[in-house]
Amino acid sequence: MKKGVVVLGHGSRASIDEANQVLITLVERLKEKVCLGQINIDFLAPAFMNPESQRPNLEQVVAEMVLMGAEKIIIAPVFLSNGIHIQKDIPAEIIHLKEKYRVEIKIAPHLGADPRIGDIIMERIKEVI
Numbered sequence: 001m002k003k004g005v006v007v008l009g010h011g012s013r014a015s016i017d018e019a020n021q022v023l024i025t026l027v028e029r030l031k032e033k034v035c036l037g038q039i040n041i042d043f044l045a046p047a048f049m050n051p052e053s054q055r056p057n058l059e060q061v062v063a064e065m066v067l068m069g070a071e072k073i074i075i076a077p078v079f080l081s082n083g084i085h086i087q088k089d090i091p092a093e094i095i096h097l098k099e100k101y102r103v104e105i106k107i108a109p110h111l112g113a114d115p116r117i118g119d120i121i122m123e124r125i126k127e128v129i
């Protein structure tokens with residue numbers, strides 16, 4: 001069974017695309033881990049919630065993965081808080097995508113207040129002390 005992972009971020013409408021590049025860079029780093037065999041997936045791509053980001057949205061990325069043969073897709077949301085996108089928008093979109101593409105779609109937990117994020121914040125603080 002071919003599997004895909006969509007790394008889903010909010011996205012920015014800023015005319016300077018630097019904000020969107022962060023998610024793209026993150027996905028490139030994750031692809032290195034896939035190549036090293038740390039996870040067994042066939043497809044990995046970013047998607048953006050903000051329609052004004054001028055970047056692929058969740059449905060576009062899922063459609064492309066299905067076209068390439070994905071039968072199971074995992075949505076990995078890059079969101080800190082359990083806001084409206086996590087509570088309502090993404091689950092509603094997943095229901096729509098499951099019905100439309102007839103594939104298994106699961107959502108991974110959002111980042112939240114994971115202690116590892118706290119460790120990164122402490123590292124950043126130490127860098128400037």
